[in-house]
Amino acid sequence: MLRFLTAGESHGQGLVVILEGIPAGLALDEEYIRRQMERRQRGYGRGGRMQIERDFAHIMTGVRHGRTLGAPIGMTIENKDWANWTQQMSVTPIDEPVKVVTRLRPGHADLAGAMKYGQDDVRNILERASARESAARVAAGAIARRFLEEIGVAIHSHTMSIGGVWAKPASPISWDKVEESVVRTADPSVEAAMMKTIDDAKEAGDTVGGVVEVIAEGVPIGLGSHIQWDRKIDAKLAMAFMSMNAVKAVSIGEGWEGANVRGSQYHDVIDPVADPSRPWQRQTNRSGGTEGGMTDGMPLVVRFAVKPISTLAKPLPSVDLVTGEKVQAHYERSDVCQVPPAGVIGEAMMALVVAEAFLEKFGGDHIEESRRNMRAYLKTVGPRNVARVRGD
Numbered sequence: 257m258l259r260f261l262t263a264g265e266s267h268g269q270g271l272v273v274i275l276e277g278i279p280a281g282l283a284l285d286e287e288y289i290r291r292q293m294e295r296r297q298r299g300y301g302r303g304g305r306m307q308i309e310r311d312f313a314h315i316m317t318g319v320r321h322g323r324t325l326g327a328p329i330g331m332t333i334e335n336k337d338w339a340n341w342t343q344q345m346s347v348t349p350i351d352e353p354v355k356v357v358t359r360l361r362p363g364h365a366d367l368a369g370a371m372k373y374g375q376d377d378v379r380n381i382l383e384r385a386s387a388r389e390s391a392a393r394v395a396a397g398a399i400a401r402r403f404l405e406e407i408g409v410a411i412h413s414h415t416m417s418i419g420g421v422w423a424k425p426a427s428p429i430s431w432d433k434v435e436e437s438v439v440r441t442a443d444p445s446v447e448a449a450m451m452k453t454i455d456d457a458k459e460a461g462d463t464v465g466g467v468v469e470v471i472a473e474g475v476p477i478g479l480g481s482h483i484q485w486d487r488k489i490d491a492k493l494a495m496a497f498m499s500m501n502a503v504k505a506v507s508i509g510e511g512w513e514g515a516n517v518r519g520s521q522y523h524d525v526i527d528p529v530a531d532p533s534r535p536w537q538r539q540t541n542r543s544g545g546t547e548g549g550m551t552d553g554m555p556l557v558v559r560f561a562v563k564p565i566s567t568l569a570k571p572l573p574s575v576d577l578v579t580g581e582k583v584q585a586h587y588e589r590s591d592v593c594q595v596p597p598a599g600v601i602g603e604a605m606m607a608l609v610v611a612e613a614f615l616e617k618f619g620g621d622h623i624e625e626s627r628r629n630m631r632a633y634l635k636t637v638g639p640r641n642v643a644r645v646r647g648d
């Protein structure tokens with residue numbers, strides 16, 4: 257239905273992404289995508305790379321006169337840093353030998369990748385394992401997000417914790433404040449403490465991770481399905497978020513907390529239908545907008561844990577890939593904390609999963625057809641005695 261593929265190395269010429277399945281007729285321009293990509297580049301705790309890059313996804317295919325054609329949308333994103341890596345990352349063989357990386361970093365793809373792909377130079381692994389790839393995901397996710405805007409879905413994220421410093425829960429969340437915050441927190445009272453945690457880690461040659469929440473509002477009831485394991489929307493969300501670099505745990509709503517309380521304290525009580533245009537309101541949303549592998553009409557909420565970055569300025573003891581001898585792990589320019597950009601990448605993954613589930617349910621080769629199908633379905637959604645009549 258909706259699928260995307262990315263290609264590209266961290267210090268290669270650039271990234272390539274193809275997104276297929278977006279209906280025809282969607283208004284889309286490069287500036288919209290650029291704004292999302294710029295959000296990924298921000299954040300306190302980033303390394304020097306983000307000062308070099310000015311991420312811009314150049315649309316090559318699938319859009320004409322500002323509207324999608326329903327054809328695959330192909331984009332390229334230039335790596336400005338490539339200029340410093342033309343020899344190291346040359347596509348064609350070069351005469352001069354280049355420096356190889358052999359000091360394995362615990363926590364990165366170095367060791368397993370070198371074994372699996374038979375490499376003597378870890379650069380042949382780390383270049384693709386790098387989260388530089390997430391720029392391409394954000395470009396694809398921006399298009400899914402543009403599509404979702406048209407059908408009334410909005411996606412946001414905020415940082416819940418960094419290095420053990422937790423934001424107090426805020427309701428409602430001011431998304432403008434989150435965007436203004438360098439750590440993307442909704443709780444201004446902890447911003448300084450989060451920044452200090454990052455500063456302290458940097459000072460010590462170390463790194464910190466954290467927890468992020470992504471919320472999709474306006475998602476219709478009934479996306480995904482209970483009937484097969486690989487059609488469940490919570491399963492698709494878990495896979496999408498776990499596929500992000502450095503993400504090590506995912507929960508839907510208060511999944512972890514639910515394990516420690518009674519059912520009566522966890523499940524979201526359904527309100528009687530007072531307004532037929534807004535049926536099936538809940539008193540709470542602990543289940544994060546899914547029940548039985550389907551969206552339940554409440555906001556979709558995904559929380560995920562990001563481990564600390566594995567490239568440490570004060571490297572961990574390690575082993576050399578070639579000699580097998582004890583060494584210090586490899587270090588090259590690196591982020592100290594990647595939690596703020598992870599929120600933006602999480603939004604892209606949420607957008608791609610929700611757009612796919614939407615298209616699976618409603619189809620539509622033109623966006624008007626998708627919208628029409630959704631409207632017809634929504635007329636049938638309500639108490640069954642009302643819905644049968646309205647759906648005629």
Ligand SMILES: Cc1cc2nc3c(=O)[nH]c(=O)nc-3n(C[C@H](O)[C@H](O)[C@H](O)COP(=O)(O)O)c2cc1C
Nearest residue numbers: 364365385386387501502565566567590591594597
């Ligand atoms: C936005 C973002 C930026 C990252 N930046 C770095 C970095 O600068 N240095 C690094 O070693 N790892 C960085 N990572 C983490 C690695 O990409 C990741 O740990 C690595 O690919 C190994 O995969 P795994 O952590 O999922 O096991 C970053 C991750 C994200 C999400």
